[in-house]
Amino acid sequence: MTVNEKIIETNDVHLYYGKNEALKGITLDFNPHEITALIGPSGCGKSTYLRTLNRMNDLIENVTITGQVKFRGNDIYSPKTDKVELRKKVGMVFQQPNPFPFSVFDNVAYGLRIGGMKDKEKIQHIVEDSLKKAAVWDDVKDKLHNSALALSGGQQQRVCIARVLAVEPEVILLDEPTSALDPVSSGKIENMLLELKNDYTMIMVTHNMQQASRISDNTAFFLQGDLIEHGKTRQIFTTPRQQETEDYISGRFG
Numbered sequence: 001m002t003v004n005e006k007i008i009e010t011n012d013v014h015l016y017y018g019k020n021e022a023l024k025g026i027t028l029d030f031n032p033h034e035i036t037a038l039i040g041p042s043g044c045g046k047s048t049y050l051r052t053l054n055r056m057n058d059l060i061e062n063v064t065i066t067g068q069v070k071f072r073g074n075d076i077y078s079p080k081t082d083k084v085e086l087r088k089k090v091g092m093v094f095q096q097p098n099p100f101p102f103s104v105f106d107n108v109a110y111g112l113r114i115g116g117m118k119d120k121e122k123i124q125h126i127v128e129d130s131l132k133k134a135a136v137w138d139d140v141k142d143k144l145h146n147s148a149l150a151l152s153g154g155q156q157q158r159v160c161i162a163r164v165l166a167v168e169p170e171v172i173l174l175d176e177p178t179s180a181l182d183p184v185s186s187g188k189i190e191n192m193l194l195e196l197k198n199d200y201t202m203i204m205v206t207h208n209m210q211q212a213s214r215i216s217d218n219t220a221f222f223l224q225g226d227l228i229e230h231g232k233t234r235q236i237f238t239t240p241r242q243q244e245t246e247d248y249i250s251g252r253f254g
């Protein structure tokens, strides 16, 4: 992939829940190794859009999607796409930390084992490396075989990020990853995401304007299923081109 190549491209994406059009033709691209924040008032389609990027909406009944989503130049809605492989390459972190009711180690090893990896040393190495990258190793290294559910919310979320990292994604989708956490835990996750930018592309839904301005390179503002404006985060927050964007970021609505 050349430096300027987009890692994900979406072109005129419409999504309907039954007859309700939740996305009204979204055209938006993502550069590798950048963080993009998706912002906008509740119900404007941010999470829906995020889920179109690794076909998570396929799990919801009555959904119709038109338009194109490409990952590394390939149409992910092609019948040829292996959805399991796609979701490894385009991993997802949710709002509520959702560790499996297993040990910390088994949570992170899960994707490797279901992928058929048997080499115990290799698994051990990847689990440790992923926990380090997710900045939670020091918290859990002495309790790898205790239940992940016994960790704090912030630690659980970092273990969930380690679980995504273990299967070597290229893109990480984050749906309000810190909104259930206290400011200290959120700060740790923000710092970790900034570190991860060297190796991954990240797309993050957030309601926290300070968070978007602190860590994202680009910001996309959604309103009622439309993409109103997209650009460099500094530009969006200082000189938005659209009145609706300005109203939202200055707290006049939403």
Ligand SMILES: Nc1ncnc2c1ncn2[C@@H]1O[C@H](COP(=O)(O)OP(=O)(O)OP(=O)(O)O)[C@@H](O)[C@H]1O
Residues within 6 Å of the ligand: 017, 022, 040, 041, 042, 043, 044, 045, 046, 047, 048, 049, 060
């Ligand atoms: N599973 C679903 N079935 C039917 N309609 C849905 C479903 N999920 C979302 N919607 C509808 O689609 C629209 C967009 O919702 P979405 O959750 O994508 O918005 P959002 O911007 O992420 O909101 P929030 O910030 O509150 O999470 C809303 O009108 C919502 O009611």
